[in-house]
């Protein structure tokens with residue numbers, strides 16, 4: 623029998639965070655054939671952040687650990703002071719600003735050599751216990767799949783929306799065995815950089831020709847300027863209510879200026895932000911927003927975050943305009959960037975059309991899985 627103990631990895635346990643990072647590297651190599659992880663510093667920074675939720679990291683460590691009087695906030699002992707082999711991990715978020723019915727963004731991973739021996743089950747059971755004692759009734763997790771001949775050859779499971787599917791691989795079988803249901807499929811698309819010469823300028827000009835009389839775009843690097851904080855908070859809130867979520871029980875988020883400020887400042891600790899908004903010339907209202915993040919540790923793969931246009935301003939090519947402007951700013955500032963991955967609901971035709979025009983191509987599928995507790 624495999625002997626292991628579940629502990630909580632605190633952000634100050636460097637060896638534990640490094641061991642978790644190694645597991646994560648192995649996972650992304652297994653699924654995608656490349657390292658797509660966040661740096662250890664980013665994981666630490668993420669675990670420390672509390673702007674809208676508590677972030678937990680549980681580890682399954684080999685053997686037993688001495689009883690500790692110092693049980694952590696989830697009722698588990700801390701990771702031992704000296705390194706021990708790590709067999710598996712569960713990272714998750716308990717939202718506190720909204721969506722307090724959820725355990726969000728659960729990511730479970732078990733070392734390939736320790737699978738099918740109950741580690742994943744033990745970690746998940748702990749997460750469900752923590753969910754229940756924290757008053758949460760739904761656990762949300764994601765399964766990742768590369769578009770490749772090997773995954774295409776497997777049976778496919780279609781999203782309840784009817785749009786998008788995931789291959790039924792070992793991870794999917796685990797989630798099904800544990801009572802999770804597929805609630806949505808996101809398409810992972812990749813834009814290979816640099817973009818063809820002149821493409822962004824052409825798309826920018828086309829969009830400006832349609833919208834330029836009524837709108838202007840404003841871009842910057844770094845955090846949202848003070849005068850736009852309230853408006854940007856409104857856009858983040860709109861993103862949470864307007865983007866299609868399939869059967870996922872996401873509820874509208876609560877954003878205010880302070881949350882936007884903290885969100886940006888946290889990200890800026892480990893990278894750079896590039897942001898573009900569209901402003902209505904008539905009212906001065908902020909109509910749309912798009913955000914790119916360039917991690918300091920991996921500037922070759924910038925990350926696309928929120929893109930949203932307020933409902934009352936849709937249909938003027940603002941999405942294409944702000945995205946092409948933001949990408950141009952990023953390419954000019956970070957010539958080492960090699961590609962950007964982005965995730966969109968497979969049923970989100972408008973967003974996907976903009977991304978396709980910019981050169982994004984399907985790269986993977988991500989299943990959104992939900993388990994109701996109780």
Ligand SMILES: CC(C)(COP(=O)(O)OP(=O)(O)OC[C@H]1O[C@@H](n2cnc3c(N)ncnc32)[C@H](O)[C@@H]1OP(=O)(O)O)[C@@H](O)C(=O)NCCC(=O)NCCS
Pocket residue numbers: 649728729730731732733736737738739740741742743744763764765766791792793795796797799800
């Ligand atoms: C999914 C994962 C976490 C499962 O961890 P694990 O420790 O192997 O899981 P368990 O041993 O507790 O398995 C419990 C049950 O799930 C099912 N299961 C797990 N892996 C399976 C597989 N590859 N094929 C079919 N069924 C599987 C089985 O019913 C299993 O019970 P059994 O071994 O008695 O038949 C692990 O395979 C992994 O780390 N995958 C990569 C990370 C990932 O993609 N996670 C996705 C979820 S967030």
